[in-house]
Amino acid sequence: MPVQLLKIIEGQSGTPLPSHLQKENLQHLQEGCDHTNKYIEGIVTHSYPLTKLGDGTDLFKVVVQDPDHLCSRINSINVLIYGKMAEDCAKIIRHGETFVVAGFKVIKLPTAREDSRHDCHLEVSEEAGSAIYVRETEMVQIILPCSSGNMTCFPCSVAPKYVYTPLNHLKGGTIVNLYGVVKFFKPPYISKGTDYCSVVTLVDPSNVKLTCSLFSGNLDSLPKIYKVGDIVRFHRIKIREYNGQMQGITSGGFASLTFDGTVGAPVVPRTSSRAYTFMDEEQKTIEELRIWAASNISISGPAAKLSGVQPMLFFDLTCQLVGKAKVDGSSFLLKVWDGTKCPYPTWKVPVEAKDLEGEKVLLHQLRNLAVDILVYDNHVQLAESLQIGSFLRIYSIHSKQASADNEDVSHIEFHLHGGTCYGRGIGVLPESNPDVKELKAFLESVDLTDSQNMESICSMDVDSTFGNVTDLELHLQRCQQLSVTVLTDHQDLSNTELKTIITSTAPQQYRIRAKLRTYKPQKLHQSVKLYCSKCNSLQEVPDRDDFDLILHGSAGTAPNPELHNTSWYESVTWTTQDQKQREIAIHFVKHDEMLQYPEDTLLMIEGGTLKEIWKLTKKFKCVIPVRSTKDDLELLDLSAPFLLQGNVKYYGCKQCSTPKPMKNLSSLAAEQQPSWEPTEIAQVLGIELLQYVFIMKFTLVDETGALNAYLFDYEKFFQIPASEILTNNFLQQKMQMTMNTLCPPGKRFGDLPWLECFIRSYNVRDAMKNQVYYQIFDTTVAEDVV
């Protein structure tokens, strides 16, 4: 029999296998039987690198699986290919392809196998008169000439089947297909060799990580990953061991598909391949991975809008390129905007007008909105090639505060340092990208005339970026002469001296002009409390340990399967792989019988940990921790938050709440457009919502006397929501800076700024005595202080 080795193209008809050949079932294969007229057909699930035997003969080993008998006791067999055939096969045989062999020898192995692999192997060689037929499963046209000069084609009526290896089953020296959720990635960059490189770390529900180094001379053939959480499918990736861990690396024929990892987003692959296989089964895999990732993968890196940037951090920015300029050999300037205004003065990199590429009129219009990003070293070449007007995601930009010793005139610089640490780099996003669509719509809505007006309103503007000492002095003087607080009402009242107030009877209202000598608590986070407007009680905000304890307690109650998948929510359940074998159920509330986009979705979770719940809040609009009873889901103990939205935990008053069954939520879900307002959710669940407030004691003084006044503030005074301060470092810093302006540490009375406030006096009587208290109201920190 002639040796025939060819690729057969999918969809192309050809001559069938020689008619005398009959298919043999793996189960019936035995050593010593006559298999002359038989062939074995299956899918290549593993292939090993080509090796040389002691005598110099080439050996290529593959594992072939019978896809029609996957459940049989024996469903795969090792095939050892020798000599010239080994060399030829190693070049073209890929994992996942259909493999047919005839004219093989069956050799019994000395020991029985415990897995589902046959206890014989097949030996194949040109000398033995073997023939191998391989069916190409992707529509790439490669035809190798067969050694006999004949062309034989194998009919392909069966859809191609790929086998995907979970990340915990990877073995060194194999070429596999796999799925994974992107946990980390470096966008493609120019390597020190000849190719582009992208490093991608994947994870899958086996919780095993795999870092892959992907190389290609063609930028397009690397996976189009835009954010952590994207899902990829790799075909023919080589696995090997490096530093004791498995590592993936591109091999010949590597191909990838990338999908948005957002639950509910359309399942559309991003790929440069003209043709690829993608079936319902694979759509299901993507959807399952999305749900798994939603509670197991941290959100994409610190994305930010320019309006939300903070000094001294790293962030990812989605933006449009409006200008670029060569600065010197190792740095390059990108001018970008995202439609929002950076709250800090930003630096302008000095470049000659003639070196700046971009539309002059637009650059002028955007002069207060666009920011300068200086990119260095290895990023320069890529930056130079960028098209003006294109949409970019720049990863791990460093926002650096310069001249920090003088905060009044400090500015922010944006650097993309050299190297690729933490995925530092630049990615070009296609216009079809949902984030780009959203950004484009937003950019179009920005009124550029308005942004020019902001010039005069914003005191910290570009023109004062390199402000001089005079600006600083003026600012200080302004704080000393004017007031660092302003009144929001009653401007017609005149000031009353503190001495007069102290000696007057309560209740009354006064306008005062005083200085803040000191305040309590000095640790500002201690000023946040929870307030019940029904019973007027104040309580401390429970800490995370309290919540953790309650979650642990409720994890003992297993989810009740009878409560799953009702008319108004859809349930997903699983058991954790760890020793604890925790049962987790997530109930996604539907609207109009449909699941919503995550950012609109309310979900209820049973059995989750603090970390899992926290992760879910990053993806979904509302998260309600619950447990099962016999008849319905119910809220946990009210020491735990009954609702989590973004960073905010909402609590209910234990005295005033009468928790109701969770099914009451279905009435909100049925609304035209459920807004999932915490107040509405609280109401239908019988919860008296506790409000976050700042409670502080200000010691106010003027030339005539001193008094203590309480500040009771939701967000009006500091212009910071009390609900967000505990989870937001930036707001904490902002509040600390405000307090430092109102009450600069170490200053004498004469150097303290003035505060204009309204205070009201009131009586508090107990059995023994009557005491007068004061409370600040209708007052806010001046805009230029915040």
Place this chain on the structure above:
DNA sequence: TTAGGATTGG
């Protein structure tokens, strides 16, 4: 071949 994740310089 290249990179092999692990910031902060200009």
